[in-house]
Amino acid sequence: MSDKGTGPHPAAQDGTLVRIRKLTRVFDVSKPWLNRVIERLPRARLTAVSDVSFDIPERGVYALVGESGSGKSTIGKMVVGLLDPSEGEVRVRDVDLASETDAAKVAAARSEIQMIFQDPYASLNPRWRVRDIIAEPVAARGGDTRGLAERLLEQVGLAAEDAVKYPHEFSGGQRQRICIARALAANPKLIVCDEPTSALDVSVQAQVLNLMSDLREEYGLTYLFISHDLTVVQHMADTIGVLYLGRLVEEAASDALFETPRHPYTQMLFAAAPRMDAYGREVEPPKGEIPDPINPPAGCAFHPRCPIAVARCKSERPEMRRVGGARVACHLAE
Amino acid sequence: MSEPTLSLRDLTVEIPTRHGILRPVDRVSYDIAAGEILGVVGESGAGKSMAGNAVIGLLNRPARIAGGEVWLNGTRIDELGREPMRRLRGKQIGMVFQDPLTSLNPLLTVGDQIAETILEHLPVSRSEARARAIAALDEVGIPAARDRVDSYPHAFSGGMRQRVVIALALCAEPSLVIADEPTTALDVSVQAQIIALLKRLCRERGTAVMLVTHDMGVIAEAADRVAVMYAGRLAEIGPVAGVLGAPRHPYTVGLMGSTPGASRGQRRLTQIPGAMPRLGALPQGCAFHPRCPRRGLNCDVDPAPRLDADGGRAACWYPVTETEKAEA
Ligand SMILES: Nc1ncnc2c1ncn2[C@@H]1O[C@H](COP(=O)(O)OP(=O)(O)OP(=O)(O)O)[C@@H](O)[C@H]1O
Ligand SMILES: Nc1ncnc2c1ncn2[C@@H]1O[C@H](COP(=O)(O)OP(=O)(O)OP(=O)(O)O)[C@@H](O)[C@H]1O
Ligand code: SF4
Ligand SMILES: [Mg+2]
Numbered sequence: 066m067s068d069k070g071t072g073p074h075p076a077a078q079d080g081t082l083v084r085i086r087k088l089t090r091v092f093d094v095s096k097p098w099l100n101r102v103i104e105r106l107p108r109a110r111l112t113a114v115s116d117v118s119f120d121i122p123e124r125g126v127y128a129l130v131g132e133s134g135s136g137k138s139t140i141g142k143m144v145v146g147l148l149d150p151s152e153g154e155v156r157v158r159d160v161d162l163a164s165e166t167d168a169a170k171v172a173a174a175r176s177e178i179q180m181i182f183q184d185p186y187a188s189l190n191p192r193w194r195v196r197d198i199i200a201e202p203v204a205a206r207g208g209d210t211r212g213l214a215e216r217l218l219e220q221v222g223l224a225a226e227d228a229v230k231y232p233h234e235f236s237g238g239q240r241q242r243i244c245i246a247r248a249l250a251a252n253p254k255l256i257v258c259d260e261p262t263s264a265l266d267v268s269v270q271a272q273v274l275n276l277m278s279d280l281r282e283e284y285g286l287t288y289l290f291i292s293h294d295l296t297v298v299q300h301m302a303d304t305i306g307v308l309y310l311g312r313l314v315e316e317a318a319s320d321a322l323f324e325t326p327r328h329p330y331t332q333m334l335f336a337a338a339p340r341m342d343a344y345g346r347e348v349e350p351p352k353g354e355i356p357d358p359i360n361p362p363a364g365c366a367f368h369p370r371c372p373i374a375v376a377r378c379k380s381e382r383p384e385m386r387r388v389g390g391a392r393v394a395c396h397l398a399e
Numbered sequence: 400m401s402e403p404t405l406s407l408r409d410l411t412v413e414i415p416t417r418h419g420i421l422r423p424v425d426r427v428s429y430d431i432a433a434g435e436i437l438g439v440v441g442e443s444g445a446g447k448s449m450a451g452n453a454v455i456g457l458l459n460r461p462a463r464i465a466g467g468e469v470w471l472n473g474t475r476i477d478e479l480g481r482e483p484m485r486r487l488r489g490k491q492i493g494m495v496f497q498d499p500l501t502s503l504n505p506l507l508t509v510g511d512q513i514a515e516t517i518l519e520h521l522p523v524s525r526s527e528a529r530a531r532a533i534a535a536l537d538e539v540g541i542p543a544a545r546d547r548v549d550s551y552p553h554a555f556s557g558g559m560r561q562r563v564v565i566a567l568a569l570c571a572e573p574s575l576v577i578a579d580e581p582t583t584a585l586d587v588s589v590q591a592q593i594i595a596l597l598k599r600l601c602r603e604r605g606t607a608v609m610l611v612t613h614d615m616g617v618i619a620e621a622a623d624r625v626a627v628m629y630a631g632r633l634a635e636i637g638p639v640a641g642v643l644g645a646p647r648h649p650y651t652v653g654l655m656g657s658t659p660g661a662s663r664g665q666r667r668l669t670q671i672p673g674a675m676p677r678l679g680a681l682p683q684g685c686a687f688h689p690r691c692p693r694r695g696l697n698c699d700v701d702p703a704p705r706l707d708a709d710g711g712r713a714a715c716w717y718p719v720t721e722t723e724k725a726e727a
């Protein structure tokens with residue numbers, strides 16, 4: 066696949082671990098063929114992710130935030146290779162996962178990326194012992210698994226003796242620790258974390274987030290951290306990308322973003338998020354809801370809800386451009 | 400002071416099991432005044448929903464009210480039979496749950512559902528009920544309510560459905576609304592809309608609200624007072640600024656420290672060691688003592704002091720004091 070003007074990627078040199086360029090994913094959401102014929106319906110396509118580009122620096126925490134349906138999980142799945150992009154590329158160091166022809170290179174790059182999911186219940190095989198769950202990715206590659214699970218369990222704050230137990234014997238937070246141990250077993254560089262603590266209580270969430278921070282220091286890990294919870298993202302991320310209807314609308318360093326959100330959607334999102342020190346505040350809640358992703362608005366997709374939209378916003382899609390230290394896709398942002 | 404809308408006095412819910420009796424709600428007492436929003440927080444399994452369900456007579460068997468009293472506008476309601484309780488639920492107590500579809504009939508238009516409820520509880524004609532249904536939908540912010548009154552629930556988005564449920568809960572003009580995680584399934588921007596709506600309607604009508612949630616941020620935004628539950632018991636209760644801004648119970652302190660938004664700038668979150676105990680294995684003394692950084696010698700023997708409706712703020716032998724707070 067060509068680079069479409071973004072040039073070759075001397076990735077390793079400038080400390081970028083993952084480069085994502087013009088990533089797009091379209092789903093066919095048509096009704097079955099027969100229904101379409103009878104009801105005279107056209108094919109329906111849903112663009113879940115559209116033209117998304119960003120870099121994840123080595124040892125950094127890059128967070129994607131956005132409301133339900135904004136495309137966060139779809140991006141995460143394309144990064145780990147659970148979904149193929151419709152267009153665009155995911156490059157790990159200098160390997161383009163989709164177009165690289167050397168299978169060994171692709172396999173090596175893939176094994177450096179692991180994923181942790183929101184639901185620690187669904188992602189663990191209930192009939193396997195914890196030892197086998199954790200060692201499986203290594204065993205599959207014919208690696209040495211002796212003592213591996215026991216060591217990793219201690220690493221994530223559980224006991225070596227837990228290796229012989231089954232998933233149902235653990236609480237939600239403990240299961241998420243097992244998922245983390247399994248991800249670590251493959252000795253990854255990057256862990257894609259899709260809402261890793263959304264199913265957990267705050268006190269358990271604190272334990273898991275602290276663990277993730279510790280492991281990052283210890284192993285020099287890089288995280289792609291997906292969450293809809295702004296307070297969690299603010300706590301964890303170095304850089305934040307804000308998604309709206311499948312597009313990146315703003316990207317900035319975490320502190321800068323919270324200090325000066327520049328895109329009107331980011332501003333709306335931050336104003337709406339519940340704040341712990343909010344008692345007594347009366348705010349005007351945001352207007353409208355996220356539009357139908359099958360027929361997104363023309364121009365800037367946010368224009369129907371945007372308080373500062375002008376005529377141009379309805380017809381012309383804003384390109385990502387640099388504003389201050391941030392990248393913003395808004396005609397009016399400054 | 401005038402009589403509170405809702406009063407719980409030592410409310411206790413029990414579940415008999417083969418291994419003994421579990422107490423998911425253990426002698427909980429509090430009041431909610433007209434026009435007041437009481438936020439009930441606590442982690443999963445703390446007994447928040449069970450307490451709410453006990454008030455509205457919707458406990459799933461084998462759970463049952465085993466002690467204490469529930470008073471609504473000066474009438475004792477925990478001893479009412481099924482039928483009077485059902486009538487009370489529509490008329491005097493409105494309900495909003497996490498999943499709006501549990502409250503809506505998929506086979507009836509939203510307008511018919513609201514009109515039915517109005518007809519059942521208020522002395523109005525059919526056409527008047529329909530007009531009120533449209534007005535109710537309009538009031539909760541359904542755009543073009545007159546056109547959408549004949550739509551079915553599936554034709555609405557999640558946020559719009561929750562608005563319909565709120566219209567339904569409030570249409571018979573109840574004096575109490577129990578909202579159990581009403582915004583947990585919604586996006587932040589829609590959540591903000593729903594909270595603002597609940598706040599406005601209840602203030603305007605003087606409705607008392609029991610807002611059950613695990614989200615401290617939602618409580619901070621919406622509640623006037625907060626009740627913190629731990630292992631079926633009330634740990635702390637008080638005005639929202641006090642409980643969240645200067646918590647006294649060690650559990651509330653820990654909860655605030657673990658919440659990322661509340662400990663801004665900290666590299667690490669404060670951890671509460673361990674997890675909430677299972678009901679079948681509650682520790683002796685104060686249920687929080689194994690996890691508590693402030694526990695004294697008596698905490699594993701003496702049950703924590705209980706909070707009366709008009710008593711202190713924290714059910715703890717060694718609560719954080721004002722002077723400590725000032726020194727910190
Ligand atoms: N397999 C699929 N088939 C059809 N549509 C899909 C599929 N997967 C995702 N989508 C759609 O793509 C869009 C983006 O979904 P995605 O799961 O990436 O969102 P998200 O940001 O992770 O949301 P959430 O916060 O709810 O997890 C949504 O509109 C979703 O309905
Ligand atoms: N049939 C049952 N048998 C045994 N225990 C039960 C039963 N039903 C509920 N419980 C227990 O009762 C306790 C209180 O549950 P409740 O639903 O009130 O918690 P909650 O605070 O609302 O939690 P959540 O935030 O998860 O909704 C829980 O510990 C639960 O495990
Ligand atoms: S009573 Fe004791 S153990 Fe319980 S919270 Fe207070 S200090 Fe901690
Ligand atoms: Mg998702």
Ligand SMILES: [Mg+2]
Pocket residue numbers: 447448449
């Ligand atoms: Mg509950």
